[in-house]
Amino acid sequence: MAQRTQIYLTDEQRARLDEVADRHSIPMAEVVRRAIDAYLDLDDDLDATFGAAPGLAASVPGRDEWARG
Numbered sequence: 001m002a003q004r005t006q007i008y009l010t011d012e013q014r015a016r017l018d019e020v021a022d023r024h025s026i027p028m029a030e031v032v033r034r035a036i037d038a039y040l041d042l043d044d045d046l047d048a049t050f051g052a053a054p055g056l057a058a059s060v061p062g063r064d065e066w067a068r069g
Helices: 013-024 028-049
Strands: none
Touching: 013 028
């Protein structure tokens, strides 16, 4: 079951959402739902990969070794 939620958008955000909705022939609400799902999936991906490259930090130079230009 869906739940109605009210949000405030800038004029630019609303115009961009309307453009995407028109381009894909879907309601603006569907664009918003898809964007939220993509954002939440990204957050899950970051959590899933945390610590995946434990040796990486040893190969990255420290701040004091950065070239200054």
